[in-house]
Amino acid sequence: MGRKLLLEHADVPGIETFDVYRKHGGYRSVEKALKTMSPEEVVEEVKTATLKGRGGAGFPAGMKWSFIAKPEGVPRYLLCNADESEPGTFKDRYLMQYIPHLLIEGMIVSSYALGANQAYIYIRGEYMFVLRIVEKAIAEAYEKGFLGKNILGSGFDLDLSIAPGGGAYICGEETALIESLEGKRGNPRMKPPFPAVQGLWQCPTVVNNVETLATVVPIINMTAAEYTKIGTEQSKGTKLISAGGNVERGGVYEIELGLSVEEFIYGDEWCRGIKNGKKMKALVPGGSSVPILPAHLITKTANGDTRLMSYESLSDGGFASGSMLGSGGFIVFDEDQCIVRNTWNFARFYAHESCGQCSPCREGTGWMEKVLHRIETGKGNMRDIDLLADINKKIEGNTICPLGDAAAWPVAAAIRHFREEFEWHVTHPEEAVKRNYGMLKGVTA
Amino acid sequence: MVKVTIDGIEIEVEEGTTILNAARQVGGDIVPPAMCYYSKLEGSGGKCRTCLVEVAAGSERDPRPMPKLMVSCSTQVQHGMVVKNLTSDRVKEARAGVTEFLLANHPLDCPVCDQAGECHLQDLGFENGKEGTRFEEEKRTFAPRDIGDKIKLHMNRCILCYRCVYTANQLTNKRVHGVLNRGDHAEISTYIEKALDNEFIGNVIDVCPVGALTDKTFRFKSRVWFLKPMNAHRDCPTCQGIATVWMFGNEIQRVTGRKDAYGEIETHNGKTAWLCNTCRFESKDVAQWTIEGPRVINRHSVISQGHYVLKNPLEDKSTVKNLK
Ligand SMILES: Cc1cc2nc3c(=O)[nH]c(=O)nc-3n(C[C@H](O)[C@H](O)[C@H](O)COP(=O)(O)O)c2cc1C
Ligand code: SF4
Ligand code: SF4
Ligand code: FES
Numbered sequence: 001m002g003r004k005l006l007l008e009h010a011d012v013p014g015i016e017t018f019d020v021y022r023k024h025g026g027y028r029s030v031e032k033a034l035k036t037m038s039p040e041e042v043v044e045e046v047k048t049a050t051l052k053g054r055g056g057a058g059f060p061a062g063m064k065w066s067f068i069a070k071p072e073g074v075p076r077y078l079l080c081n082a083d084e085s086e087p088g089t090f091k092d093r094y095l096m097q098y099i100p101h102l103l104i105e106g107m108i109v110s111s112y113a114l115g116a117n118q119a120y121i122y123i124r125g126e127y128m129f130v131l132r133i134v135e136k137a138i139a140e141a142y143e144k145g146f147l148g149k150n151i152l153g154s155g156f157d158l159d160l161s162i163a164p165g166g167g168a169y170i171c172g173e174e175t176a177l178i179e180s181l182e183g184k185r186g187n188p189r190m191k192p193p194f195p196a197v198q199g200l201w202q203c204p205t206v207v208n209n210v211e212t213l214a215t216v217v218p219i220i221n222m223t224a225a226e227y228t229k230i231g232t233e234q235s236k237g238t239k240l241i242s243a244g245g246n247v248e249r250g251g252v253y254e255i256e257l258g259l260s261v262e263e264f265i266y267g268d269e270w271c272r273g274i275k276n277g278k279k280m281k282a283l284v285p286g287g288s289s290v291p292i293l294p295a296h297l298i299t300k301t302a303n304g305d306t307r308l309m310s311y312e313s314l315s316d317g318g319f320a321s322g323s324m325l326g327s328g329g330f331i332v333f334d335e336d337q338c339i340v341r342n343t344w345n346f347a348r349f350y351a352h353e354s355c356g357q358c359s360p361c362r363e364g365t366g367w368m369e370k371v372l373h374r375i376e377t378g379k380g381n382m383r384d385i386d387l388l389a390d391i392n393k394k395i396e397g398n399t400i401c402p403l404g405d406a407a408a409w410p411v412a413a414a415i416r417h418f419r420e421e422f423e424w425h426v427t428h429p430e431e432a433v434k435r436n437y438g439m440l441k442g443v444t445a
Numbered sequence: 446m447v448k449v450t451i452d453g454i455e456i457e458v459e460e461g462t463t464i465l466n467a468a469r470q471v472g473g474d475i476v477p478p479a480m481c482y483y484s485k486l487e488g489s490g491g492k493c494r495t496c497l498v499e500v501a502a503g504s505e506r507d508p509r510p511m512p513k514l515m516v517s518c519s520t521q522v523q524h525g526m527v528v529k530n531l532t533s534d535r536v537k538e539a540r541a542g543v544t545e546f547l548l549a550n551h552p553l554d555c556p557v558c559d560q561a562g563e564c565h566l567q568d569l570g571f572e573n574g575k576e577g578t579r580f581e582e583e584k585r586t587f588a589p590r591d592i593g594d595k596i597k598l599h600m601n602r603c604i605l606c607y608r609c610v611y612t613a614n615q616l617t618n619k620r621v622h623g624v625l626n627r628g629d630h631a632e633i634s635t636y637i638e639k640a641l642d643n644e645f646i647g648n649v650i651d652v653c654p655v656g657a658l659t660d661k662t663f664r665f666k667s668r669v670w671f672l673k674p675m676n677a678h679r680d681c682p683t684c685q686g687i688a689t690v691w692m693f694g695n696e697i698q699r700v701t702g703r704k705d706a707y708g709e710i711e712t713h714n715g716k717t718a719w720l721c722n723t724c725r726f727e728s729k730d731v732a733q734w735t736i737e738g739p740r741v742i743n744r745h746s747v748i749s750q751g752h753y754v755l756k757n758p759l760e761d762k763s764t765v766k767n768l769k
Pocket of ligand 3: 602603604605606607608609610633649652653654655657658
């Protein structure tokens with residue numbers, strides 16, 4: 001049984017209300033931080049905990065915080081990224097829906113650490129019902145004196161507001177999020193300047209994922225020294241994983257980093273194996289942007305080591321034979337799933353979500369989607385497969401924001417590991433169409 | 446001043462200069478193509494990715510190469526930086542890729558496009574494009590639209606450089622011009638087809654690198670290479686009245702701003718000589734202008750290949766000579 005630091009009380013009835021949450025130890029970290037620690041000490045603690053950002057990129061949160069510029073008389077902002085739109089990822093929603101106060105608590109402590117007196121939660125538009133829940137929790141926190149002026153008599157003021165997005169994946173990219181929050185079109189900005197220097201309204205800003213901010217709570221409560229006892233050498237603490245696809249029991253799980261992938265997929269406590277007794281064919285371990293792994297690279301790395309649920313083990317072997325922990329969107333494919341179809345589906349998502357600012361991403365994602373659609377519907381050529389690989393190469397690294405890379409990687413990885421399947425679609429167009437299970441209406445080879 | 450080396454040519458420029466502007470100070474072939482950057486428009490650049498260059502050494506202090514190709518229009522030079530543009534195979538490959546991307550959905554309707562002959566995408570394709578296309582898919586299409594009564598938008602040709610959006614933002618006070626939608630379906634729009642009736646909105650035509658925004662008062666009148674560009678000026682209460690008039694015989698067929706080697710409106714009297722709508726659209730009578738004399742088209746476009754070339758090459762820094 002793994003330890004739970006975030007979801008420990010998630011199924012206590014009424015935990016979404018202030019009183020129940022407080023009764024189960026809620027808001028202790030605010031008391032501890034505001035009454036006994038200086039902001040610098042909080043930053044130091046998070047640094048020592050080596051907390052990696054849970055939004056996907058895994059950038060160390062403490063380090064990000066220490067970069068924030070502190071010019072005299074200029075406000076600083078903390079933004080919570082709750083735009084969660086990466087296919088396969090639904091952990092932030094779970095956390096906000098069931099224990100909204102944990103996020104608020106984390107944001108109070110984090111804002112205190114950064115010296116921010118205004119914080120925002122930017123939440124994706126489709127999460128309107130979650131927004132209502134968080135809104136209610138915020139109102140309670142104000143009422144109880146944990147938000148607003150002079151919190152707990154510490155002299156620290158914090159206002160926390162919610163801003164709903166319009167449902168664009170790109171607004172999860174931190175600078176697009178800032179633009180959107182400013183009321184503009186959600187186009188990513190060029191970096192530098194980084195948000196820590198010029199973010200919201202050109203003021204120093206930190207953007208963190210929901211789970212990152214929530215994790216600050218146990219770190220402060222238990223101290224970094226205790227926190228770092230959990231996990232592996234380079235991946236400390238716990239991580240929320242949203243498991244989906246063809247597993248027996250999908251859902252949001254909190255795991256101790258370092259759990260073996262095999263245990264997670266087949267263990268009774270977790271996903272309980274593949275549905276209908278089927279064999280596993282592939283795994284996307286960290287949301288649609290990360291490279292797909294074929295069966296032989298899932299439970300073992302290319303070196304034959306046991307593959308673990310950790311930043312370093314999942315990326316072991318680089319892109320040749322590894323993947324990434326990413327956002328924790330864990331998608332399992334059984335033997336019946338069509339990799340080409342899935343790759344097309346992902347490509348369609350990126351083509352739809354590209355903001356269209358830079359030419360390689362705008363044109364490349366649309367182009368890849370069209371080529372993949374042709375292959376999937378039995379109209380592909382052998383040269384299309386190399387064409388895809390080449391389009392990929394021309395997008396990767398040449399765009400403003402990482403969405404271009406995120407669109408390129410899954411296609412590259414699918415071709416790398418499942419090339420025969422792409423070729424089979426080209427050589428067996430009629431069977432390829434039949435394999436669509438009628439899901440693509442009106443398509444004939 | 447900082448020292449930077451571009452394709453083996455050393456130059457000293459002011460601190461804070463971008464790689465692209467440093468290259469422009471050298472001039473000639475080593476200047477990376479820029480389809481979205483426009484020095485007179487604040488915030489422009491970074492989008493088209495045609496100006497990507499390789500930074501082989503970051504600076505004297507930190508001579509490590511930068512792993513990614515950098516956009517020269519938005520990357521500032523550092524002392525001791527070594528930049529490779531034409532001398533980098535990676536750059537050539539990436540730029541060929543960007544060119545292919547920009548042409549993927551482009552209708553290639555140059556024969557009926559007013560911009561043909563002075564189109565930056567034609568130049569880019571000529572220099573970095575391939576003979577054939579690998580894009581076999583259906584192109585995305587939009588119907589041509591009127592933006593007010595003087596400007597035509599052919600969204601099919603647009604490369605989404607955002608120059609016109611910045612122009613509308615920065616030159617006019619009633620902003621109704623922007624981008625709708627995302628990805629390859631993003632489109633330039635005036636939000637519900639609102640006419641842009643601002644005195645300076647005609648400048649979107651001049652900044653557009655392709656034939657997406659064209660002058661309706663000139664549409665289909667002539668191919669630009671049949672016209673004689675003349676420098677001209679007039680007394681105008683609204684703008685500086687400094688223009689190029691494009692003549693056929695003694696008739697003025699169109700009026701544009703005066704563009705430099707990079708297609709940017711020139712600076713006169715310390716200010717960018719943006720043209721007002723009256724000068725541009727409603728001053729087609731020769732009597733309204735003082736004609737100064739013929740204008741050298743300082744670009745590697747088909748116009749400068751015509752018979753209408755000045756004997757005196759003036760300050761010709763362009764690559765024309767290399768094309769002969
Ligand atoms: C296209 C794109 C979409 C993103 N979407 C999200 C998102 O929905 N949620 C999120 O937390 N981070 C997202 N990110 C990452 C953010 O840019 C940023 O790195 C993150 O919010 C930082 O938080 P962290 O350091 O706590 O992970 C996205 C990045 C890109 C490029
Ligand atoms: S990479 Fe794609 S999403 Fe990111 S800025 Fe460029 S066009 Fe927009
Ligand atoms: S219409 Fe022209 S200027 Fe405007 S974005 Fe398109 S290509 Fe650029
Ligand atoms: S000119 Fe630099 S990216 Fe377009």
